[in-house]
Amino acid sequence: MSANLVKAEQTLAVANPKRKRKWQSYALLFILPSFLIYTLFVIVPTAGSIYLSFTSWDGISEDIRYIGFANFVEILQSTRVHNALKNTLVMTISLVVLENVAAILLAVLVDKVRWFKNLFRSVFYFPTLLSGVVMGFVWAMILNYNFGVFNQMLDAVGLGSWMVDWLGSPKYAMLAIILSTVWKGAGYYMIIYLAGLQGIPAELNEAASIDGAGGWKQFRHITFPLLAGSMTVCMVLSMISALKIFDQIAVMTDGGPGFETETLTYIIYKVGFGELRQGFGTALAMVLFLLILLVTLIQVKFLRKREVQM
Known part of the structure; x- marks a missing residue:
């Protein structure tokens, strides 16, 4: 799709609400793969790390015990x-x-x-x-x-x-x-x-x-x-x-x-x-x-x- 054609589509989208919604749907489809990859490799591990910071997990066992702010208290005192x-x-x-x-x-x-x-x-x-x-x-x-x-x-x-x-x-x-x-x-x-x-x-x-x-x-x-x-x-x-x-x-x-x-x-x-x-x-x-x-x-x-x- 050439630059002129894209510009024309955007102009029509502004004039026509239905075309605007259709254009936004196409834009979301282009963004979706990158967003999924970012979610998988950044957001999910970050959320997991936040949870693990409140546990006493040793990194090997399946026992992940929640200990609240004990780790952060130890950090302040260490x-x-x-x-x-x-x-x-x-x-x-x-x-x-x-x-x-x-x-x-x-x-x-x-x-x-x-x-x-x-x-x-x-x-x-x-x-x-x-x-x-x-x-x-x-x-x-x-x-x-x-x-x-x-x-x-x-x-x-x-x-x-x-x-x-x-x-x-x-x-x-x-x-x-x-x-x-x-x-x-x-x-x-x-x-x-x-x-x-x-x-x-x-x-x-x-x-x-x-x-x-x-x-x-x-x-x-x-x-x-x-x-x-x-x-x-x-x-x-x-x-x-x-x-x-x-x-x-x-x-x-x-x-x-x-x-x-x-x-x-x-x-x-x-x-x-x-x-x-x-x-x-x-x-x-x-x-x-x-x-x-x-x-x-x-x-x-x-x-x-x-x-x-x-």
Whole structure:
């Protein structure tokens, strides 16, 4: 059915109520397959998870005992959950800031370079193509205390006293995960910022340059404010990704040493599948869902307000 024919049908439908109802029926038929799939794989599992969060199910037996709000009360009282929440917030704030700063710097660099621009884009974007598991294994080998490349380089240049068990030390394990995740994710957000940079009229910077504004002033007063829309998208995406981080932790530290790098997503996995407490794990998942929803709404509202002000 061509676009003109569809438009004609819609026009006739407006004039004729019976045709309008017929057109709406056809529209519902087109929507129905997608709605059924969404219901089957999203709505039904979500409803089931809400129910399981009020049970003591172990994930294996057929005995699903309803225990009310006991799981949520335990969440409020558990020091392990409090520690995981703290780690999640520290990791999220760090990743949102560092990933966006690195992405903006890379985007400006790639936008200004004259030669091999596509090569630089590809090199910076390549880590994004790696899965979290692959990236975790790569960095686990690089940061290994005994044979890792990083420690061997320190030893080779006479800085052997700086050698540290980066993934086994409570002081550095979180930092190692954050920096490796920035290495992986910055290239993705760079592409979004690069698209924003290319949408800025060149005449603005040229006029500012004629008026005597240097590179920093042009960036501060022209480029940065006009990147507000791209920044809103990137910060929301990086925040959601950071709150759900799992692969890197599972491969690099397994939540350790101790519980130093255990986040909400990882504790959900540990208690649900390792300790066979699916009911408690599902309750934690509901809390994480509400946390992501709340933080996203606050962040979007703040960033949209900032866009208007800038």
